[in-house]
Amino acid sequence: MSGPEGSIPTGLPLPGLRLALGTLSILRVPVDAADRRTAGRAMAWAPAVGLALGLAAAAVGWAARAYTDSTFLAAVAALATLAVATRALHLDGLADVADALGSAKPRAEALEIMKRSDIGPFGVVTLILMLGLQIGAVNAAYAHQRGGLAVIVAAVTGRLAITLACTRPVPSARSTGLGAWVAGSVRTAVAAVVSVCCVAGCAGLGLIRGTDAAWLSGLGCVVGAGCALLLLRRCVKRFGGITGxxxxxxxxxATTGALLVLAAH
Incomplete structure (x- = not known):
């Protein structure tokens, strides 16, 4: 994950939302203020960016299924859209963290592993397994007539994990970088409100497919966020805090956790 970029006006009035879009997607948006207060607001807006990304990915998945009549290709297309829309930075971060967590080296050297441009064996295996789980889960969700819903809920849940990780009790692992910029920038009360809104919103969205889908959507958001918090706890213990x-x-x-719930029969 990287910092904000700016060149093309978007007309968005909220600096926090603009910063969130510029940081969490490929969109290049103008950012007037990039101070810590704005960073906190941006991280609180993260699930809204996830909603936009999820809607775009679901639309691509729908088109792919309509064209090919293949739930597998629809799943690949939807997840590829999410990867492209974020420059695959989240996947890159996953691989780097897997390599660092898999290393028995001291904390400082583990942090250096994450800064390298190459991917080690732990990262490669983790990426393969995670992408396999995601594709399989979305494919199953499409078979149950809720593939698009699963993609949207997972995208929102994935970005909710960012909001939760940026609450004030969580430190930064480094004194510089994205982690240092956003660590502790979101008030706990704000994160709690955002979390409730995300769970309720996902459940409400699921009502489009019926009460069972609504229940699974809300549960998927909770489970996905819970999985992310478990990893966050491990990373804080191993690295001393968060990084990009x-x-x-x-x-x-969080995305994978939510998708696995939505894949249920």
Missing amino acids: DVLGALVET
């Missing part, structure tokens, strides 16, 4: 790579790994973990 850790945030990316949390996104993919």
Whole structure:
């Protein structure tokens, strides 16, 4: 994950939302203020960016299924859209964190592993397994007539993990970088409100497919966020806090957790 970029006006009035879009997607948006207060607001807006990304990915998945009549290709297309829309930075972060967690080296050297441009064996295996789980889960969800719903809920849940990881009790692992910029920037009360809104919103969205889908959607958001919090706890213990790579790994973990719930029969 990287910092904001800016060049093309978007007309968005909220600096926090603009910063969230510029940081968490490929969109290049103008950012007037990038101070810590704005960073906190941006991280609180993260699930809204996830909603936009999820809607776009679901639309691509729907088109792929309509064209090919293949739930598998629809799943691949939807997940590829999410990867492209984020420059695959979250997947890269997942691989880097896997390599660092798999290393028995001291904390400082483990942090250096995450800064390298290459991917080690732990990262490769983790990426293969995680992408396999995601594709399989979305494929199953399409078979149950809720593939698009699963993609949207997972995208929102993945970005909710960012909001939760940026609450004030969570430190930064480094003194510089994205982690240092956003660590502790979101008030716990704000994160709690955002979490409730995400769970309720996902459940409400699921009502489009019926009460069972609504229940699964809300549960998927809770389970996905819970999986991310477990990884966050491990990363704070191992690295001393969060980094940009850790945030990316949390996104993919929460996304996978939510998708697995939505894949249920």
